[in-house]
Amino acid sequence: MGDLLGVAVLGAGHMGADHIRRLDRVVSGARVAAVADPDAGRAEEAVAGLDAVTVHTEAEAALDAPGVEAVLIASPGPAHQEALLAAFARGLPVLCEKPMVPDTAGALCVLEAEARLGRRLAQIGFMRRYDAEYRRLKALLDDGRLGRPLMLHCVHRNVSSPPDFTSAMLVDSSVSHEIDAARWLLGHELTSVSVLRPRPSSGAPQGLLDPQFVLFETADGALVDVEVFVNCGFGYQVRCEAVCEAGSARIGDDHGMLVTARGAAGAEVPQDYLVRFADAYDREVQTWVDATRRGRVTGPSVWDGYAASAVAEAGVRSLGSGARVAVELAARPGLYAAGR
Template sequence: MNRRKPLGIAVIGAGRMGTDHVRRIHEVTSGARVAAVVDVDTERAKALAARVDGCTAYTDPAAAMTAADVDAVLIASPGPAHEADLLIAFEHDLPVLCEKPLTSDAASALRVLEAEQRLGHRRVQVGFMRRFDPEYAKLKALLTTGQLGRPLMLHNRHRNVASPPFFTSSMLISDSVAHEVDATRWLLGHEIAAVTVLRPAASAGAPKGLCDPQFVVLETDGGALSDVEIFVNCGFGYQVQAEVVCERGTARVGDGNALVTNMAGRWGGTIAQDWSERFETAYDREIQTWIDATRRGEVTGPSSWDGYVAAAVCEAGVRALEEGGRVEVALMEKPALYR
């Protein structure tokens, strides 16, 4: 790769996430260009590629990854397609930013780990963007100083206005709580040992048959507890909040109080309505960091190991939801490549 030229990126998936990343690379970040757009829907791929000069539309990920102007891959396709796309990228030794999940289950994530290890070097950054959110980054930095003492509990709230029509009860864990799984591991520096899922009465605003909200308890191997309120049909806004309780103090992020107004006998602010608004800066920083690292010949950020662990914890969470009780998390020994 010629580091004096923009990094040529193939974006796989022309849905909402892929479209947002194409816009971001084209208009916000520096050092890269969208060289290819891939989607099974030919017209959708062509329509998105037409927004960027010199961008080619494909329906076959393998064809895009062999194009001469493609240096790296951003995977934003549905989770079940990730394993195949990642293995193709490995065949061509291409750097990848893979939106979460790494894959849709722990078994396929293990296959990705094994394939990456055969390369002998990391190629994947997983899209756990909360690590790049300014508030979460400040919280992590504070915990790293040790000023608050040992973390004992982490309280998380994750609320959406409404869930997509295809959402199932298990997807509250595999598609939403997956973010808190990674945030818990990253903030506390612990692995998750067991999961319990409690089911309060379903909200009247939830579609029939959907267990919403849910209350998830994550036990860590460091003795801390992390709880997650996941409520995907709260109706009023998109909120992601976290409060860590330590031996000598607490710290909280996500209150959204950047602007508070007082007028006409009332005070208050606004509540974001979706993830693209709440985490816009995090996504910008995530993609720019990946571009910069790739141009240096490095791979940083959440690894395939982090993606595998999230898949394994979420599988345990789904079992806890469906079977009841506490479910222990079984992990393979961490490979040397990811230590």
């Protein structure tokens, strides 16, 4: 392991700045070589104190900057497609934050572009696959001890949603994590989705359908239900229970510290996903850096990003109609056969 991997980071907002810090301070083997953000001041601020890094307002300029060997895309979703294609054109490995591309047509376009290259360059940022609890659940399901999984009961709660959150974003932004997790845990594509709408919470902004209750079916008949409640007010909670033929396993009920005071015993509930999944983000980026420096690409693929997009889009349609919506996927290119 010789020199450090030079990474161009696209986007210097909340998530981009966190990844810059992570590349510089947490993970070994990498360095930030270039940063691009339309807001040059924000980019300058994010790299304060770093050596040998160039700052740009255009993404492509960052890709072409000296020392850039790989790209981390943390810009807003609508910019992802162009950035991915630009990275592909240069043969640069990419770690792309989710959603890979906000619309399924664009996702398919990226999928086809990588397929034409004939080799994988992109890893998609489904970081739950790197979370310690999810990995233990995946390992347990894979070893067959509990028999085949029949149902997943999932809960996804946020304290409150950002100002401009829409009813559709509960499905295609929040639930997209469960979509990928369900596909990964169960090893099958999701084939249908229904979105049920309980009466909205009075704690949700006017007009937002929150909570929602989303149901998926898999290709081999398993059922996945997801409560998504982004203005629950009391904490950030991600739970998943897999009900199998010979047992069930549940993650997400941890209490690292039990406090008893004033008539109550309990645990603090994390208020933010950056707290809950900090280790997962670290592990994700480190895995990527290490693989990249060895010339390999592992982890969630563009196919995974595409499939999540397609399922989410179907979910939004179900949200509108109230009916069950079948998910239709393009044929899976041979590049992704060995898959996940």
